[in-house]
Amino acid sequence: MPVPETLVYQSGIRCKGLGMKQQPFTRYRSKTVNCQVFQGESSITVLTTNNIQMPNIIATAEAENTGEAYATKLITNQHRLLADEPFDLGGQNLGPNPGDYLCMALASCMVITLRMYITRKGWEIGRIKAKVNLVKSTNTASGNNTFYCSVSFGETLTTEQRGKLCKIAKACPLHRLLSRPSDIITLLD
Numbered sequence: 001m002p003v004p005e006t007l008v009y010q011s012g013i014r015c016k017g018l019g020m021k022q023q024p025f026t027r028y029r030s031k032t033v034n035c036q037v038f039q040g041e042s043s044i045t046v047l048t049t050n051n052i053q054m055p056n057i058i059a060t061a062e063a064e065n066t067g068e069a070y071a072t073k074l075i076t077n078q079h080r081l082l083a084d085e086p087f088d089l090g091g092q093n094l095g096p097n098p099g100d101y102l103c104m105a106l107a108s109c110m111v112i113t114l115r116m117y118i119t120r121k122g123w124e125i126g127r128i129k130a131k132v133n134l135v136k137s138t139n140t141a142s143g144n145n146t147f148y149c150s151v152s153f154g155e156t157l158t159t160e161q162r163g164k165l166c167k168i169a170k171a172c173p174l175h176r177l178l179s180r181p182s183d184i185i186t187l188l189d
Helices: 098-121 157-169 173-179
Strands: 005-009 012-015 025-028 037-040 044-048 062-064 073-078 079-083 129-136 146-153
Touching: 079 098, 098 129, 098 146, 098 157, 098 173, 146 157
Parallel strands: 012 044
Antiparallel strands: 005 012, 005 025, 037 044, 062 073, 073 079, 129 146
16 A cells, blocks of 8 residues: 655645645655644644654754653763753753753854864864853844854954854854744654
8 A cells, every 4th residue: 555645834734635725845755544634723734643754854852751850861862961940940950951952052053063164264263152042032122032142263353254254153054944934743642
C-alpha cells in the first residue's frame, strides 16, 4: 500500500484532499491515513496520529522532566544539559531557564558565524563576545518580542571591518531564523 502524502502549510499540517488553497512550503510522507481536523477562526490544522518523518532537520533536542519540580534534563546529540527555573518562579535554579538557552543559542551562533568569517578573511581578531537580551512583547513599543544583541571584539576594528562584521552577525543562521515567522507543530504520542 503506498504511503499517503501529507503537506505542511503555514497554518499547520493537512492531509491531501482537504481543499486548502495555500501553497505548501514543505512536503514529506506520513504513514497515517486518518487525520483529526481542528478548525479555528482563520485556519485549519490537521494533527496526524503517527510519528511524522520530517525533512531537513537542522537541529534536534529532547527534554525530560521526571517530577523533580521544574528541573529538566536536555539531550542533544551526545550532549546532556539541564534547564530549570529560578527560585522565585518555584524552581531549584539548577540550570539556565529556557529563555536563557534561547539567548545563548543566538549569541553563540553569532560568535561562531563571525569567527568563520574572520578566519576566512585572515583577520587577526582574538576575542569575540556577544550578549543577547530578550525583551517580552508586552514591554516593547512594537508589540514584538525583541532580541537586543551586542557584539564586541578584543581588537580595534577598522570602519570597513565594523560594517562587514555587523552585516555578518545579522546573517547568522539563528538570527535569520528568529527574524522570520515560524510554525510550531505539536503532536502528542
